[in-house]
Amino acid sequence: MAAPAEPVRRGPYAKTVERRRHILDAAHQVFAARGYHAGSLREVAGEAGISLSNLTHHFPTKEDLLLAVLEQRDRDGAAAKAPAVGLRENLLAQARAAGLPESGAVGFRDRLLAQARANESIPGLIALYAVLSAESTTSDHPGREYFVGRFSLLRSAYLQEFEALREAGRLRDGVDPQIAASSLVALWDGIQLQWLLEPEKVDVAAHLAAFLDLVILPQPNLR
Amino acid sequence: MAAPAEPVRRGPYAKTVERRRHILDAAHQVFAARGYHAGSLREVAGEAGISLSNLTHHFPTKEDLLLAVLEQRDRDGAAAKAPAVGLRENLLAQARAAGLPESGAVGFRDRLLAQARANESIPGLIALYAVLSAESTTSDHPGREYFVGRFSLLRSAYLQEFEALREAGRLRDGVDPQIAASSLVALWDGIQLQWLLEPEKVDVAAHLAAFLDLVILPQPNLR
DNA sequence: GTCTATACGATGATAGAC
DNA sequence: GTCTATCATCGTATAGAC
Numbered sequence: 450m451a452a453p454a455e456p457v458r459r460g461p462y463a464k465t466v467e468r469r470r471h472i473l474d475a476a477h478q479v480f481a482a483r484g485y486h487a488g489s490l491r492e493v494a495g496e497a498g499i500s501l502s503n504l505t506h507h508f509p510t511k512e513d514l515l516l517a518v519l520e521q522r523d524r525d526g527a528a529a530k531a532p533a534v535g536l537r538e539n540l541l542a543q544a545r546a547a548g549l550p551e552s553g554a555v556g557f558r559d560r561l562l563a564q565a566r567a568n569e570s571i572p573g574l575i576a577l578y579a580v581l582s583a584e585s586t587t588s589d590h591p592g593r594e595y596f597v598g599r600f601s602l603l604r605s606a607y608l609q610e611f612e613a614l615r616e617a618g619r620l621r622d623g624v625d626p627q628i629a630a631s632s633l634v635a636l637w638d639g640i641q642l643q644w645l646l647e648p649e650k651v652d653v654a655a656h657l658a659a660f661l662d663l664v665i666l667p668q669p670n671l672r
Numbered sequence: 673m674a675a676p677a678e679p680v681r682r683g684p685y686a687k688t689v690e691r692r693r694h695i696l697d698a699a700h701q702v703f704a705a706r707g708y709h710a711g712s713l714r715e716v717a718g719e720a721g722i723s724l725s726n727l728t729h730h731f732p733t734k735e736d737l738l739l740a741v742l743e744q745r746d747r748d749g750a751a752a753k754a755p756a757v758g759l760r761e762n763l764l765a766q767a768r769a770a771g772l773p774e775s776g777a778v779g780f781r782d783r784l785l786a787q788a789r790a791n792e793s794i795p796g797l798i799a800l801y802a803v804l805s806a807e808s809t810t811s812d813h814p815g816r817e818y819f820v821g822r823f824s825l826l827r828s829a830y831l832q833e834f835e836a837l838r839e840a841g842r843l844r845d846g847v848d849p850q851i852a853a854s855s856l857v858a859l860w861d862g863i864q865l866q867w868l869l870e871p872e873k874v875d876v877a878a879h880l881a882a883f884l885d886l887v888i889l890p891q892p893n894l895r
Numbered sequence: 896g897t898c899t900a901t902a903c904g905a906t907g908a909t910a911g912a913c
Numbered sequence: 914g915t916c917t918a919t920c921a922t923c924g925t926a927t928a929g930a931c
Contacts, residue, residue: 502908502909
């Protein structure tokens with residue numbers, strides 16, 4: 450999954466990129482508030498102050514627009530400092546920006562739980578990701594490639610963390626870092642879904658903490 | 673969540689229930705193949721060999737039809753013997769039908785993993801549940817109550833199992849049965865999602881087994 | 896009760912003029 | 914690039930036959 454970063458801009462069409470960014474902001478707002486299916490292109494166009502056809506000129510299909518929103522979010526999240534604007538991809542970026550080593554036992558648990566709690570303030574966006582990731586599994590969905598890459602990125606990021614913990618002797622015996630990494634991603638997604646349905650009854654951070662306490666040893670494992 | 677079992681049939685309209693069942697089968701097939709949004713009512717009507725108006729006569733809205741499909745599935749699953757036709761609700765029903773105690777350490781792990789492997793044969797249906805459960809989190813979705821009840825049922829079923837394990841001294845110290853139960857549901861949902869995206873790279877049963885091995889002790893914990 | 900025919904408003908998408 | 918106009922399809926509603 451080699452990321453081509455940014456589509457080529459053939460000339461100094463600064464106005465176009467600005468317009469696109471403006472549209473993406475409007476679309477992000479509409480999708481987060483109403484969801485993907487409930488939010489219409491006409492509403493996005495109205496929010497952006499342009500016509501529907503002008504919108505579809507920049508983004509031919511609704512799904513193209515959606516994917517552009519998601520990718521824009523990833524770029525913003527990677528560059529941002531506050532955890533609230535990111536979801537999970539920027540955990541590593543945050544560590545890097547803070548001058549910490551990219552992986553390692555120090556702070557992994559704290560950073561993860563902080564991100565989990567920050568997510569509680571953006572239930573609309575969490576729900577959007579939940580719906581989209583599930584929808585993307587259906588045949589030939591255009592968002593499929595995005596979510597395959599997203600899950601792959603998350604798994605490898607957590608894999609780094611768990612391997613660093615193992616080298617520090619802080620991984621419980623018998624725990625496979627690979628399984629632990631994908632399980633952490635899965636647990637997070639799943640418990641967020643339950644939280645979305647019953648926010649007052651489910652504590653996402655508590656579940657993640659319990660899982661990490663099962664996998665990570667408080668003291669180095671001397672053998 | 674008191675279940676009123678079956679809507680009242682005022683008279684001996686056997687033809688109506690038969691027709692409804694026929695429609696539900698067609699709708700189930702269409703939704704599982706195309707998803708909820710992509711599958712249209714006209715396609716369901718065509719599949720069932722009836723007119724669109726006749727379809728909407730029996731099920732006024734698309735969401736009514738969907739909920740009826742889900743409930744029909746639950747009834748079938750509870751009455752069926754093969755695990756392949758059920759998802760997870762029928763774990764207890766299976767144990768009951770097999771003459772086993774409803775909860776207890778014996779066979780819980782095996783039954784769970786068998787169900788996980790059986791689910792691999794029905795990816796379309798797993799994807800449907802994944803999409804619907806995520807969609808139901810959006811505001812005032814008619815499927816919301818169903819999935820709230822479904823998650824509640826699953827959690828309490830697993831809670832019974834983990835509490836029985838704890839009484840048998842086979843639960844790891846520090847493990848909260850409540851957290852373990854909701855975590856198991858969450859892990860299952862989440863890892864199934866990753867499996868739907870990359871079936872060849874993700875082993876659902878292996879992840880569930882690894883989690884249970886973390887929580888459940890192979891030998892009674894003598895203290 | 897059961898079924899059909901027809902039509903309405905909204906949606907995503909397209910074609911062509913300026 | 915931006916617009917107006919138009920299209921097929923969607924879920925839904927209504928009127929009425931047997």
